[in-house]
Amino acid sequence: MFGNERKTNPSKSGKSERIYPKAQRSASTIGDRVETKKLTGSEIIIKALQAEGVDTVFGIPGGAVLPLYHELAVASIRHILTRHEQAAAHAAEGYARATGKPGVCIATSGPGATNLVTGITNAYMDSIPIIAITGQVSLAMIGRDSFQEADITGITMPVTKANYLVKSIRDLAATIHEAFYVATTGRPGPVLIDIPKDITTQRAAFHYPPRLRLPGYRSRVEPHALQVAQAAAAIQAAERPLLFIGGGVITSGAHEEVWQLAEEQDIPVIMSMMGKGAFPETHPLFVGMVGMHGTAAANYAVCETDLIIGVGVRFDDRVTGKIEAFAPRAKIIHIDIDAAEIGKVVPAHIPIVADARQALQALLARLPEKKEHPAWRQRIRRWQEEHPLRYDECGLKPQYVIEELYRLTRGRAIVSTDVGQHQMWAVQYYPLDRPRAFLSSCGLGTMGFGVPAAMGAAVARPDETVVAITGDGSFQMNIQELATLSHYRIPVKIILLNNGYLGMVRQWQEFFFDRRYAYSELAGNPDFVKVAEAYRLPARRVAAREEVVPALQEALETDGPFLVDILIDPEENVFPMVPPGGTLNKMVTGGRQE
Structure with missing residues (x-):
């Protein structure tokens, strides 16, 4: 299609190509844009993104995308420099989850591109539309084990809705147009566009097609x-x-x-x-x-x-x-x-x-x-x-923290979570009454998702209160994004439920592995307040129940980002719990079988 090497995924049933028909916006709404002046590939990428209504991208520059970044520096599109490519993908996903519009991330070739893979897979599992643009070595160098070369289209084929290796500058604009259409129609998902460096420096006329013809890209939208x-x-x-x-x-x-x-x-x-x-x-x-x-x-x-x-x-x-x-x-x-x-x-x-x-x-x-x-x-x-949700109120309990967060925000915050016990407590104790206000890695279960996803949501919806609920294990998976929050003053409120363990792992070890806490204790954790302060973020530690509300109030009332490190009961468990492979009517609740 369009003369590119195009890879699409089979249906999970293995019967046919995975097809997604419902457009969130009509492809024909974008006018037929033709410019006789020849533009570089990088300029074409910028114009194509603008034609798609993109206002923000997340990424990190590198050698293979330097021509693109040269143009991004003077473009109207806002660029958020994350500190890791995985975080760029999660931020793009948070942007998409909070808005319904596709999020965009950019990485260079080789390790830059491969660092996106976890975020891309996360989006694929949860059906979230993101566009990942990766740099690639020049066309003549592909297949020669060149410096920072990786077959990112091959690597991501199982975890993208479609992906493309652009081999001609004449196909560049049309490929981007198709990628956005595929990512956002029907069952959404991630699409990757791999662009060799020499394509970004070549010149061609900019032609943005008004309509798409995708033979075979059809599926039932109206019910029988x-x-x-x-x-x-x-x-x-x-x-x-x-x-x-x-x-x-x-x-x-x-x-x-x-x-x-x-x-x-x-x-x-x-x-x-x-x-x-x-x-x-x-x-x-x-x-x-x-x-x-x-x-x-x-x-x-x-x-x-x-x-x-x-x-x-x-x-x-x-x-x-x-x-x-x-x-x-x-x-x-x-x-x-x-x-x-x-x-x-x-x-x-x-x-x-x-x-x-x-x-x-x-x-x-x-x-x-x-x-x-x-x-x-x-x-x-x-x-x-x-059989209501219940917990022992003695000590500093995470459930109480989330209940008070709900009360103080009146249930109107956008809540992003990482993965583990805190994720389940957030689901259970922070009820919502509107869509696109809960961001979590549900299918892949990716630790490190919560803070960068909250970052993307806060950029997309700056008038909303955005809270990242995380644990001390997950938080350290992408802790470097404190620098991004600090630099751009992105007002994410981080509620760190710190129990000194990989909490859900420890809970399973308690229930199914004779309380042998093999390598789940996070000995050597840093002083998270000092870490935040080193990144020039205000922070506060909470060690007692009576300190919870004042700390949450301070975080919510502070302009910009804020970290609250809350030292919760280290052996608090998530209940109810259905043992893996068990039946739903055989639950463990508060230490006993129902």
């Missing part, structure tokens, strides 16, 4: 009428239905349709972690997150429901537990834009391959205006009353 009718009939017949929502609801902007379906049909709502914020968590119909660290009521409800309406979810292993015992009494409606996801883990009795919003709109049109399930609602309410 027969399947919608079957789903409507199943919902009307159900006595104990559950609405299970995931990240696809947020991607498609279907949160209002979810709310309408839940309220009109009196259907309790459960969520995956990716679905957090897609339905108000303070709503009477909200039951909680389902799965390994889900609420007891949500897990019990899955075991007793007779109908699950899964919308934009993958039914991943952390949700299902033992697959053979998942929702044993339920018929399953599965709505997803990616056909490869349907039936991949859990058999779907009524599959609907479509955009989530369009599918729900079609479903709502076929359902009666009101239905009630009082007995089912009462049963769930009883589970909620008997």
Whole structure:
């Protein structure tokens, strides 16, 4: 396509190319831009990014991208210099998650490009649109083990929606246009464009195509009428239905349709972690997150429901537990834009391959205006009353910290987390009532994601309060980004829940490995307050419960970034917990089996 070497991924089902049809913006809205004056490849890249509405990029310069950076220095596009390429990818992802627009990151060839791979994989697992632009050695040097040469298109082929090696400057603008279209349509995902250095210095006329022709790049957006009718009939017949929502609801902007379906049909709502914020968590119909660290009521409800309406979810292993015992009494409606996801883990009795919003709109049109399930609602309410989220309030508990953070921010912060125990506590104790306000590495589970993702969100939405909740293990994975926060005065408030361990690893060792804490204790941790101060960030340590609120208030009221290092109970655990491979109705809660 366009004369480039283009690599696309097969569907996860292995049957066909992975196709994503729903455009977040029409390709035809960008006018046919032609300039007779010849521009360098670097100038063409800048103009193409501007044509796509890009206002911010994250990255680090290096030899293969120096011509591009020469033009970026005088362009209207804002560049955020991160201190590691992985952080640039996570920042681009945070920008995309917070806005719905594609995030852009740039790295040089070789190690610069390979450092992006974790962030790219993270975006792929969570279906987040990012554009990664990498430099490459000159065309004549490719394949010769040249200095800082790496086959980044080959390396990232399994973890990108598509990737490109640009071999002609005449294809450069069209390739960028196609990359943005592919990344943002249908089921979003990361796209990589690898550009040899000599392409950035050659000259050509700038022509930005008004429309795209991508033969084979099609998939079903509108639901099949027969399947919608079957789903409507199943919902009307159900006595104990559950609405299970995931990240696809947020991607498609279907949160209002979810709310309408839940309220009109009196259907309790459960969520995956990716679905957090897609339905108000303070709503009477909200039951909680389902799965390994889900609420007891949500897990019990899955075991007793007779109908699950899964919308934009993958039914991943952390949700299902033992697959053979998942929702044993339920018929399953599965709505997803990616056909490869349907039936991949859990058999779907009524599959609907479509955009989530369009599918729900079609479903709502076929359902009666009101239905009630009082007995089912009462049963769930009883589970909620008997098995609430709870913790021992003695000592300095992380749950209390997050509850107070929620109270002080009135639940209106954008919350970014790293991965581990603190991630689960944030999900459990910081309820949300709006989409795109929770950023977390859900599929890949990437430690080091939280702070750079918060950075990207804060750049994208400067009028919002952005909080990064992290742990002392995750924080040190990308601690160098304190320099980025400090230099640009990006107002991220870092809440460091410091327990001196790789907390989730230690918890598993406690439960499943005879309390042998093999290499999970983080002996040798630095004084994080002094580290922050060395980066010229204000910081404060909290060692007692009564210090929590004043410290959080100071952080929230301070202009710019702030670090609060909170010394929490080192052996506090996340409950409930479904043992790996276990059934959802067999949870450990507070040290005992339910």
